[in-house]
């Protein structure tokens with residue numbers, strides 16, 4: 001269900017090449033380092049699949065009962081489990097990416113899913129919608145429950161979007177600001 | 190970060206670790222990562238928690254470097270990044286890799302042109318997006 005975006009990357013520069021080689025154990029520690037690093041240098045590239053994670057009730061952000069910051073404000077507690085759908089999407093993307101890389105002449109491929117380091121797009125904790133029982137803000141960004149509260153950030157997404165979200169997020173900010181301007185007379189009614 | 194974030198013993202461990210990861214090579218005529226200049230660069234780039242990471246390595250020692258690497262991948266990863274970042278910005282190392290020992294900015298680099306006609310089928314495609322009003 002749904003889909004993902006494939007993002008091709010430019011070839012890695014030197015430090016990134018060596019770090020990647022070490023992580024994948026293509027480059028050993030010790031005397032073999034130099035030959036192995038030179039074998040990969042200017043010869044690695046990669047793809048990323050940005051998958052559309054669906055809204056799932058088992059994923060939550062709640063207040064941590066114990067952990068607090070220096071002002072006594074509870075830390076967010078994130079519970080997240082990959083769904084079967086997302087795992088299938090990742091598996092599918094790996095097969096497609098491998099095909100693309102091999103067609104382009106790759107002699108060796110590695111896959112990491114999900115990524116350990118890098119961009120995780122945390123979105124959708126205050127989703128937008130017309131129904132107050134299933135969403136937090138209405139279709140122009142105002143909280144259903146608190147009439148003078150607007151939420152203008154990635155939390156109003158309804159899925160993780162399967163794309164890099166920032167441009168859409170900025171467009172949403174412009175849209176909501178415009179809506180506020182147009183509704184000034186009745187904004188908090 | 191203080192001027193010298195590591196005491197003498199810790200600096201010695203850092204040198205040992207650096208050589209364990211990237212030793213000098215006669216074949217490629219390059220210094221090891223324990224070269225004095227490169228170690229100085231590492232000291233200047235030390236991260237908070239480096240001393241604790243080095244202590245974790247020292248508990249294994251150089252002979253068991255591989256065991257340390259596999260049993261403490263996160264710690265080893267942080268140490269590797271420090272060593273690799275500083276090693277691969279050393280002028281001697283960059284030159285030996287056939288790179289110009291300078292940052293890309295401001296002179297830039299010539300990029301080899303690929304076969305742009307590969308994109309012709311993409312350009313010929315009908316738009317897959319909705320036009321804005």
Ligand SMILES: Cc1cc2nc3c(=O)[nH]c(=O)nc-3n(C[C@H](O)[C@H](O)[C@H](O)COP(=O)(O)OP(=O)(O)OC[C@H]3O[C@@H](n4cnc5c(N)ncnc54)[C@H](O)[C@@H]3O)c2cc1C
Nearest residue numbers: 118119120121122123152153154155163164165166167169
């Ligand atoms: C490693 C990484 C790489 C990414 N790469 C990309 C990419 O290439 N392209 C892309 O489109 N997206 C990318 N994303 C996703 C994108 O960065 C986020 O989705 C986006 O920045 C979210 O914007 P936001 O305004 O919702 O929240 P944020 O940008 O997180 O802004 C929230 C702000 O609130 C502040 N804040 C928190 N608590 C308080 C408080 N109590 N009081 C006052 N201020 C507070 C925070 O300091 C922060 O500045 C990446 C994300 C990560 C983590």
